[in-house]
Amino acid sequence: TQNIIDTQIIEVPSGVGNFRYVRASGDGQITLEGSNSILGTWTNLGNLSGIGLTGSQVEGPMWMKFNGTDKWALYLDQYASGGGYMPVLTTDPSNPAAYQKQASRSYNMGGTKKRHGWILNLTAAEESRVLARWPNTPAQRHQSFNFQDRYVRHTNFDVRIDPNVNPLDDSRFRLRTGLAGSGTVSFESVNFPGYFLRHSNFDFQLVYNDGSSQFAQDAAFRQVAGLADSTWSSFQSYNHPDHYIRHYAYELRLDPITTATARGDATFRVTS
Structure with a gap:
């Protein structure tokens, strides 16, 4: 009643x-x-x-x-x-x-x-597996090589490089162990936990991880020596290994890299 x-x-x-x-x-x-x-x-x-x-x-x-x-x-x-x-x-x-x-x-x-x-x-074994999969990875920013006042950031779930990012956490990501497995990295948003940088039709967006194999592959990259400067970093696509993350007209996209300009566009400094 x-x-x-x-x-x-x-x-x-x-x-x-x-x-x-x-x-x-x-x-x-x-x-x-x-x-x-x-x-x-x-x-x-x-x-x-x-x-x-x-x-x-x-x-x-x-x-x-x-x-x-x-x-x-x-x-x-x-x-x-x-x-x-x-x-x-x-x-x-x-x-x-x-x-x-x-x-x-x-x-x-x-x-x-x-x-x-x-x-x-959680059991002790479950806790160990969780901590191994999601360690206390520091939040980092990704500075453009050829526009050094600009950083990778998300805005309305689109991804680009901008100066003077506000709020700052829009430009901070945790470089997680790659969703596609060992040897790769994935970019998890600091202020939208569970959301990762993912390419779709070679464009980048910030998207919630749906747990699918396709998502894991689209959100995984190999961190390699910078294509324009080996002391910086570039990020090679896991499922399109001839493509790299680069900016074009300040928007992030996935492209093959064939020119000096593109090599600069595809080079970033990982920094706190």
């Missing part, structure tokens, strides 16, 4: 509380319910108004179990104040009286506001 939103369910280990499953929902409060079957009967356990958190203040509950201990955080979106997530901690998700608010100085949600999410636990 009561409309609910933002429901999330967790499975609780044996010996913790009286129910196998606990769900948190928004229904005017942050209501907790327990059940021993996902499709069975749910028992209303209470809500978090006892610790001063009501549905007029918070919504979007998100569970997270700490590794190695029977302790949970229930993250709540402070939508009324625009504050994003805050965690409340408990050792028994089924007991509303066991939840404890945390001082804001005791947690850090990072520089961007988090809302309505989910946290996935």
Whole structure:
């Protein structure tokens, strides 16, 4: 009879509380319910108004179990104040009286506001694979050889070289291990994570990685000695190895390089 939103369910280990499953929902409060079957009967356990958190203040509950201990955080979106997530901690998700608010100085949600999410636990092996694939690669800029006041940048998802780039992050990319594999590099945007420089019909755009083999090939390049200056760099296409990244009329494109002008256009300094 009561409309609910933002429901999330967790499975609780044996010996913790009286129910196998606990769900948190928004229904005017942050209501907790327990059940021993996902499709069975749910028992209303209470809500978090006892610790001063009501549905007029918070919504979007998100569970997270700490590794190695029977302790949970229930993250709540402070939508009324625009504050994003805050965690409340408990050792028994089924007991509303066991939840404890945390001082804001005791947690850090990072520089961007988090809302309505989910946290996935990783095994040590999974963590190692993730860190190997996406290391903490520094953000770098790519300076034009023959127009040295200009840098590669994206604008409205098009790619060109410009001076005085604002915001600066439009011209900053992470040189990731190439999406097509070892020996290649791919350019991931700093301010649009998951978006990479990709050629399509030999034109360049900033595009979200769709995970396809075609995308991986179009977004992968071999970094070689600069065609106009060996102390700089040039970038050879993975799937069109006779073509290189170059600018033409300040727009980035993929071309075969046959002239001295084109060699200058295809040469860049990778710099912080």
